[in-house]
Amino acid sequence: MANTTTDDSRKENNQDLTLERSNASFNINEITEIIDGGVDKTKFRKEMEKLLFDDPLFKDFYKTFFKTRSELYEESIARGVKLFSLRQKYKWTDEQFEVIEDLVNHLFGMSLHFTMFIPSLERLATETQKAKWLPLATNFKILGTYAQTEMGHGTYLQGLETTATYDPVTEEFILNTPHKSSMKWWPGSLGKSSTHALVQAVLIINGKNYGMHPFMLQLRSLDNHMPLPGIEVGDIGPKMTVNYNDNGFLLLKNVRIPRQHMLMKHAQVSSDGKYTSSGPNKAIYATMVLVRVKMTKWVHDALRKAITTAVRYSAVRHQSKMDDSGPEPQILDYQTQQYKLFPVLADTYALFFMSRNLRRQYNRMMEDIRNKGSYKMLAEIHSISCGLKGLSSKIGIDGASICRTACGGHGYLMVAGISEVLGLLHSVVTAEGEYTVVCLQTARYLMKQIAKVSVGEVVTESCEYLNVDPQSFSCPLQTPADCFNLTFLCDIFRNRANSLIRSVASRLQIAIESGTPQHIAMNNNLQSLVRVAEAHSETIMVLDFTAAVTSLRTSPETIKVLTSLCQLHALHTIVKHAGDFMETESVGLEQIKWIREQELKLLEIIRPNAVALVDAFDLHDDSLGSLLGVYDGNVYERLYESTKYNPMNQNVVHPSYHKYLKPLMSGEMISKL
Numbered sequence: 001m002a003n004t005t006t007d008d009s010r011k012e013n014n015q016d017l018t019l020e021r022s023n024a025s026f027n028i029n030e031i032t033e034i035i036d037g038g039v040d041k042t043k044f045r046k047e048m049e050k051l052l053f054d055d056p057l058f059k060d061f062y063k064t065f066f067k068t069r070s071e072l073y074e075e076s077i078a079r080g081v082k083l084f085s086l087r088q089k090y091k092w093t094d095e096q097f098e099v100i101e102d103l104v105n106h107l108f109g110m111s112l113h114f115t116m117f118i119p120s121l122e123r124l125a126t127e128t129q130k131a132k133w134l135p136l137a138t139n140f141k142i143l144g145t146y147a148q149t150e151m152g153h154g155t156y157l158q159g160l161e162t163t164a165t166y167d168p169v170t171e172e173f174i175l176n177t178p179h180k181s182s183m184k185w186w187p188g189s190l191g192k193s194s195t196h197a198l199v200q201a202v203l204i205i206n207g208k209n210y211g212m213h214p215f216m217l218q219l220r221s222l223d224n225h226m227p228l229p230g231i232e233v234g235d236i237g238p239k240m241t242v243n244y245n246d247n248g249f250l251l252l253k254n255v256r257i258p259r260q261h262m263l264m265k266h267a268q269v270s271s272d273g274k275y276t277s278s279g280p281n282k283a284i285y286a287t288m289v290l291v292r293v294k295m296t297k298w299v300h301d302a303l304r305k306a307i308t309t310a311v312r313y314s315a316v317r318h319q320s321k322m323d324d325s326g327p328e329p330q331i332l333d334y335q336t337q338q339y340k341l342f343p344v345l346a347d348t349y350a351l352f353f354m355s356r357n358l359r360r361q362y363n364r365m366m367e368d369i370r371n372k373g374s375y376k377m378l379a380e381i382h383s384i385s386c387g388l389k390g391l392s393s394k395i396g397i398d399g400a401s402i403c404r405t406a407c408g409g410h411g412y413l414m415v416a417g418i419s420e421v422l423g424l425l426h427s428v429v430t431a432e433g434e435y436t437v438v439c440l441q442t443a444r445y446l447m448k449q450i451a452k453v454s455v456g457e458v459v460t461e462s463c464e465y466l467n468v469d470p471q472s473f474s475c476p477l478q479t480p481a482d483c484f485n486l487t488f489l490c491d492i493f494r495n496r497a498n499s500l501i502r503s504v505a506s507r508l509q510i511a512i513e514s515g516t517p518q519h520i521a522m523n524n525n526l527q528s529l530v531r532v533a534e535a536h537s538e539t540i541m542v543l544d545f546t547a548a549v550t551s552l553r554t555s556p557e558t559i560k561v562l563t564s565l566c567q568l569h570a571l572h573t574i575v576k577h578a579g580d581f582m583e584t585e586s587v588g589l590e591q592i593k594w595i596r597e598q599e600l601k602l603l604e605i606i607r608p609n610a611v612a613l614v615d616a617f618d619l620h621d622d623s624l625g626s627l628l629g630v631y632d633g634n635v636y637e638r639l640y641e642s643t644k645y646n647p648m649n650q651n652v653v654h655p656s657y658h659k660y661l662k663p664l665m666s667g668e669m670i671s672k673l
């Protein structure tokens with residue numbers, strides 16, 4: 001059964017896609033509802049699609065590719081203002097607004113207001129401060145951003161240079177960015193839009209450095225939007241993508257703010273300059289944890305767009321011949337095309353179930369913090385979210401690149417939409433903690449957990465597998481058919497992570513015990529530490545996917561097709577890291593051969609449902625933003641139509657002909673030299 005994914009002007013569907021859809025062995029609505037989170041949520045999403053995509057402001061995503069930066073910015077502000085007003089009118093919850101953000105591909109101005117500014121106030125401000133600023137922020141009387149990164153430092157927060165020096169005489173903080181390297185550089189919506197910023201600055205009292213703390217700073221006049229005295233602010237320039245966003249720079253020269261503008265939930269400065277703190281010192285990093293958790297879902301959102309495009313296009317595209325007498329096959333029928341795309345499809349589903357579970361764990365942690373003041377889960381969630389944010393962005397970039405190349409030449413067009421997705425994924429791999437850096441945070445935690453095991457202490461949930469001695473492990477795969485056994489596959493992943501973690505820990509211990517300074521021992525093992533973080537995160541993904549498919553309450557056909565994807569995700573990950581799995585004796589050479597064979601069998605099993613499995617994401621064409629991936633499959637018509645819109649084609653003869661080409665061809669140009 002087809003979902004209602006496309007716009008009203010849908011032409012007759014491409015016949016290949018019609019046939020593909022009629023071949024599906026399961027009801028796609030069942031998967032759509034799982035992904036949306038239930039029938040009511042699917043209904044809400046569809047209502048929102050109607051509301052948004054009937055509005056020209058949100059239609060025809062591909063037209064954005066023909067716009068200048070200034071036009072993009074202006075349009076994104078118009079979109080942001082519309083969305084914020086609708087949010088107010090319909091009283092959308094945060095969860096509902098996240099659905100909207102995905103529908104419009106995060107393509108609207110001031111998105112950081114809800115992604116980081118308000119969550120930071122909620123997490124870092126006192127009740128009095130919240131009572132003052134939250135109503136202003138939620139009613140859009142002030143518009144805010146999160147200004148942490150500086151030109152000189154993004155990763156190493158202890159190296160931040162923006163200072164907030166307390167003056168007890170006036171009871172004010174004096175904010176300065178003393179060097180070029182200290183200027184804030186990167187914050188989203190800072191350049192042109194925000195009136196306020198949550199600025200992370202080094203607190204200095206009586207010459208003593210207390211480290212990074214959050215401050216509320218008004219940047220611009222609320223009357224005419226001009227920067228306030230001592231403030232220089234602007235846009236940092238064109239980027240790989242997100243060019244609609246005014247990522248900005250900020251210089252501060254002796255800007256005075258009242259003492260009450262330090263966000264004081266976790267640390268306080270009294271009027272006479274006494275410093276006190278409460279709660280864990282990393283509580284001020286809280287907003288970063290939230291965004292990393294969200295990013296794992298964003299990667300799913302992005303990758304499902306790329307894979308929907310690539311699978312649908314591969315079903316309508318015919319090329320070459322398998323046998324001379326037959327027709328040109330759909331490119332989706334080539335085994336190589338399936339081997340490119342189906343593992344990406346499987347990863348996309350794996351990302352969904354992993355990010356759903358991570359969000360649930362995060363919500364439990366927040367409940368504990370709110371209700372019991374307990375930060376017990378923070379270290380675990382920080383560690384898991386760092387690793388999974390890193391891993392998912394890498395899977396996203398690799399997967400979207402494969403989708404791009406799998407669409408051949410047309411995939412290289414911006415209107416194919418995949419380059420945009422790829423660019424967004426590149427922002428996710430870097431922003432909110434660069435890939436290597438976040439993996440190293442996970443590895444640091446794993447080293448602590450294995451140290452606990454060695455002294456008989458209890459380890460946390462995500463690391464339970466460390467309690468098993470890898471010496472006692474023997475590969476459970478006895479026959480090729482065993483490669484489909486998810487319990488066996490989970491054990492294999494656990495063992496590979498367990499062995500790698502132990503071996504790095506032991507190398508570090510030996511090095512340190514033999515007198516190598518700790519920082520050198522660490523640096524000599526840094527790459528291995530990233531590898532253990534990846535192994536741990538990949539284990540979590542396989543366990544989460546397995547747990548989800550084995551506990552689904554839906555039809556056997558749907559369970560069957562999702563199980564095949566789960567098997568493919570696990571087997572393909574083993575093949576990608578066959579060296580690791582063999583080195584740790586999690587599998588042997590024979591098993592690797594079986595796994596490769598079974599992977600190919602899974603391609604055949606998945607093939608009849610491939611289009612239905614992307615249709616199940618139920619992406620509206622205006623959300624998909626790809627002319628190659630349109631629901632009706634009329635790709636060639638759409639590509640041609642897009643040339644009519646292209647500003648390059650507005651003149652049949654471009655003015656540059658008269659200015660340059662004609663003088664060259666007539667010889668006039670050469671004679672002037």
Ligand SMILES: CCCCCCCCCC/C=C\CCCCCCCC(=O)SCCNC(=O)CCNC(=O)[C@H](O)C(C)(C)COP(=O)(O)OP(=O)(O)OC[C@H]1O[C@@H](n2cnc3c(N)ncnc32)[C@H](O)[C@@H]1OP(=O)(O)O
Nearest residue numbers: 105106154155157282285298301302382424427431432433
């Ligand atoms: C077309 C289709 C589209 C579909 C969807 C597309 C989706 C994408 C579109 C989106 C559009 C645009 C994207 C961009 C928007 C996103 C906004 C991004 C905003 C930002 O980037 S804000 C800036 C973020 N900055 C960082 O993340 C900095 C990274 N650095 C750090 O986090 C830290 O400095 C550090 C690397 C962790 C190191 O810190 P530090 O030196 O202080 O700490 P130590 O290593 O010494 O560790 C100390 C101790 O503290 C623990 N710890 C560290 N961090 C945390 C934490 N956050 N929470 C809890 N605990 C923490 C650490 O584990 C140590 O513990 P231990 O001592 O071992 O017990």
Ligand SMILES: Cc1cc2nc3c(=O)[nH]c(=O)nc-3n(C[C@H](O)[C@H](O)[C@H](O)COP(=O)(O)OP(=O)(O)OC[C@H]3O[C@@H](n4cnc5c(N)ncnc54)[C@H](O)[C@@H]3O)c2cc1C
Nearest residue numbers: 146147148149153154155186187188427431432433434436
């Ligand atoms: C699209 C986008 C939006 C952003 N939005 C915001 C925002 O709203 N607010 C904000 O404050 N910031 C924002 N940022 C900044 C972002 O958070 C930082 O760029 C990011 O945290 C990476 O830090 P960096 O740029 O200092 O990279 P660097 O740390 O300089 O990384 C460069 C290289 O050095 C390596 N490296 C660094 N430290 C280590 C280490 N300890 N061990 C091993 N290798 C290391 C990295 O792995 C990387 O290969 C944004 C960035 C982007 C791209």
